[in-house]
Amino acid sequence: MSYEFLVATAIGVLVAGGIYLALRARTFQVVLGLTLISYAVNLFLFASGRLVLGRPPIWDKAVSQYTDPLPQALVLTAIVITFGMTAFVVILSLRSFLETGSDHVDGDTVPCDTQDGLGAADGEGAER
Amino acid sequence: MIFADHLPILPVAIPALAAPVALLSMRRRRALAVGIGFAACLAQLAVAIVLMTRVSGGEILVYRLGDWPAPFGIVLVADRLAALMLVLTALLALIALLHAVVTRTDRKGWHFHPLFMFQLMGLNGAFLTGDLFNLFVFFEVLLIASYGLMLHGQGPARLKAGVQYVVVNLVGSALFLIVLGLLYALTGTLNMADMGLRVREVAAEDQGLLRIAGLLLASVFALKAAVVPLHLWLPRTYAAATPAVAALFAIMTKVGVYSLIRVVPQVFGEGAGAAEWVPAPWLFPAALVSACIGFAGVFTARAMSEQAAYAIIGSTGTLLIAVAGWSEASLGAGLYYLVHSTLAGAALFLVADVVARRRGSFGDTASPGPEFIGRGTVALMFMAAAIAATGLPPLSGFIGKLLILQSAAMLPNWGWAWGVILCTTFIAVIGFARVGSALFWKTAEDCAVPAAPGTSLDFAAPALALLCLAALAAGAGGASAYAEATAAQVLAPAQTAAAVLTEGAK
Numbered sequence: 001m002s003y004e005f006l007v008a009t010a011i012g013v014l015v016a017g018g019i020y021l022a023l024r025a026r027t028f029q030v031v032l033g034l035t036l037i038s039y040a041v042n043l044f045l046f047a048s049g050r051l052v053l054g055r056p057p058i059w060d061k062a063v064s065q066y067t068d069p070l071p072q073a074l075v076l077t078a079i080v081i082t083f084g085m086t087a088f089v090v091i092l093s094l095r096s097f098l099e100t101g102s103d104h105v106d107g108d109t110v111p112c113d114t115q116d117g118l119g120a121a122d123g124e125g126a127e128r
Numbered sequence: 129m130i131f132a133d134h135l136p137i138l139p140v141a142i143p144a145l146a147a148p149v150a151l152l153s154m155r156r157r158r159a160l161a162v163g164i165g166f167a168a169c170l171a172q173l174a175v176a177i178v179l180m181t182r183v184s185g186g187e188i189l190v191y192r193l194g195d196w197p198a199p200f201g202i203v204l205v206a207d208r209l210a211a212l213m214l215v216l217t218a219l220l221a222l223i224a225l226l227h228a229v230v231t232r233t234d235r236k237g238w239h240f241h242p243l244f245m246f247q248l249m250g251l252n253g254a255f256l257t258g259d260l261f262n263l264f265v266f267f268e269v270l271l272i273a274s275y276g277l278m279l280h281g282q283g284p285a286r287l288k289a290g291v292q293y294v295v296v297n298l299v300g301s302a303l304f305l306i307v308l309g310l311l312y313a314l315t316g317t318l319n320m321a322d323m324g325l326r327v328r329e330v331a332a333e334d335q336g337l338l339r340i341a342g343l344l345l346a347s348v349f350a351l352k353a354a355v356v357p358l359h360l361w362l363p364r365t366y367a368a369a370t371p372a373v374a375a376l377f378a379i380m381t382k383v384g385v386y387s388l389i390r391v392v393p394q395v396f397g398e399g400a401g402a403a404e405w406v407p408a409p410w411l412f413p414a415a416l417v418s419a420c421i422g423f424a425g426v427f428t429a430r431a432m433s434e435q436a437a438y439a440i441i442g443s444t445g446t447l448l449i450a451v452a453g454w455s456e457a458s459l460g461a462g463l464y465y466l467v468h469s470t471l472a473g474a475a476l477f478l479v480a481d482v483v484a485r486r487r488g489s490f491g492d493t494a495s496p497g498p499e500f501i502g503r504g505t506v507a508l509m510f511m512a513a514a515i516a517a518t519g520l521p522p523l524s525g526f527i528g529k530l531l532i533l534q535s536a537a538m539l540p541n542w543g544w545a546w547g548v549i550l551c552t553t554f555i556a557v558i559g560f561a562r563v564g565s566a567l568f569w570k571t572a573e574d575c576a577v578p579a580a581p582g583t584s585l586d587f588a589a590p591a592l593a594l595l596c597l598a599a600l601a602a603g604a605g606g607a608s609a610y611a612e613a614t615a616a617q618v619l620a621p622a623q624t625a626a627a628v629l630t631e632g633a634k
Contacts, residue, residue, distance in 0.1 A: 048309035
């Protein structure tokens with residue numbers, strides 16, 4: 001198995017898990033899903049400069065091959081932005097849960113609360 | 129470099145400087161924060177108009193950030209399209225800010241003015257940048273500010289809609305980053321002009337990847353523009369947001385349309401191999417369905433703000449029908465309609481707020497309510513806004529739709545375009561007439577007249593928006609000529625590329 005195959009599979013698994021979780025009905029799972037997707041995206045951006053092993057990232061007269069430094073700068077920007085956004089969406093969904101007493105993304109009091117056996121937890125939220 | 133050479137950076141720098149000053153003065157000196165907000169908006173409008181006069185002859189101003197040469201450093205590119213969007217943003221910002229201050233909605237939270245300025249910074253930057261990754265960064269700036277503005281005033285309904293809005297846009301941003309990674313891996317550049325040249329040299333085995341990148345990028349912009357089937361986040365978000373903020377958000381969907389107009393001819397235009405005009409066959413049907421669903425929503429909406437949100441979807445659809453022709457005439461007509469539909473959407477949100485403020489507990493729901501103060505004047509305003517949004521004479525919507533129909537007649541599938549635009553106009557007329565008659569003709573039995581709102585100055589902002597529409601109709605000759613020249617410039621990416629790469633490399 002090559003290095004490329006390993007990285008590609010890791011990104012694929014992260015995206016698949018992220019999409020599954022992002023499609024769930026409760027905000028906590030959605031936030032986890034978004035986090036997984038952002039990890040996958042960061043890895044993907046990092047790999048977009050091609051996977052090169054044991055090469056210098058900046059100019060050196062002695063060598064003819066380099067790793068591309070630009071994707072590393074891009075991924076740094078992307079990490080900062082997604083980190084900030086994840087923190088924001090966590091606080092927002094917590095606030096929304098405390099104000100409305102439900103952590104469903106659709107915002108309705110959905111009957112599946114009782115099916116999940118989580119009705120009691122939601123009741124507590126509503127009382128607060 | 130003399131001062132005039134720094135003109136293209138000012139639309140980004142002014143709000144970036146005004147925001148922290150407004151933040152500092154917010155708690156102790158409210159009036160100062162408000163003053164800074166207005167001063168910054170007026171300054172942006174002045175700069176945008178000066179920029180527009182400088183580029184209207186066809187000149188392309190290239191501004192190198194940090195003086196790095198073009199394909200390596202980031203450049204700002206001020207051409208006709210960028211200047212047009214800057215003027216529109218500054219005008220809309222002034223109207224929205226006026227309404228927020230007059231109705232005192234800016235006092236419902238501490239950070240309205242700084243967030244408003246950061247929103248403008250993101251919008252202006254997105255319109256000016258010539259670098260694809262920088263476009264992503266400015267998208268994030270405007271989105272982060274818009275999350276704060278959308279939640280301004282808070283309350284359960286707003287928070288719930290806010291969670292959906294944020295989640296949808298985070299997924300959109302993740303997709304955008306994936307596209308940037310793909311395009312960088314394929315072309316080795318992020319400068320749009322340079323990328324447009326380098327996509328021609330992409331190897332044969334990578335053509336499929338290039339096609340995927342083009343389609344994904346178009347989907348990201350379609351998500352921002354709320355094109356069906358990616359429109360579901362919009363109605364709830366816009367109806368839940370504070371009306372002054374919703375009025376400003378009228379330009380947010382246009383950012384998506386702008387990005388399509390900017391990127392598709394430049395990067396995926398003639399000679400781009402398998403990705404040549406790759407979003408074009410998908411865009412036209414999506415635009416038709418958007419127009420239908422948007423104006424059907426206008427017909428079925430239960431409240432005025434919801435109706436305004438659906439009108440935004442419908443007008444974006446109509447606009448994209450014109451854009452999807454990718455010809456000089458149709459794109460020019462689309463750009464004229466873009467300016468019109470942004471102002472008309474904002475006017476609808478503002479009139480809805482004026483009604484809601486006068487009807488007490490009835491709000492802006494489309495049901496008969498009490499006889500309220502100033503009903504006749506408000507009814508006239510609603511009629512004018514509805515005329516603008518549907519595209520009836522004498523306001524500029526009529527001219528815009530006429531131009532679109534005229535240019536669509538030259539396209540191969542003109543029948544669909546004509547049929548959809550004419551039918552949706554008819555449906556929208558009925559929808560607005562239904563809501564208008566329920567609100568302004570019928571009166572509910574035995575309910576008390578609600579108290580007068582704190583101020584009757586809240587007529588000012590919607591009146592200003594309607595005045596702009598009237599001016600756009602009166603000056604239609606000049607405006608449509610400018611729009612057509614803009615379209616010609618957008619569809620000649622080789623000239624832009626030459627200007628960016630030679631000017632920027634000096």
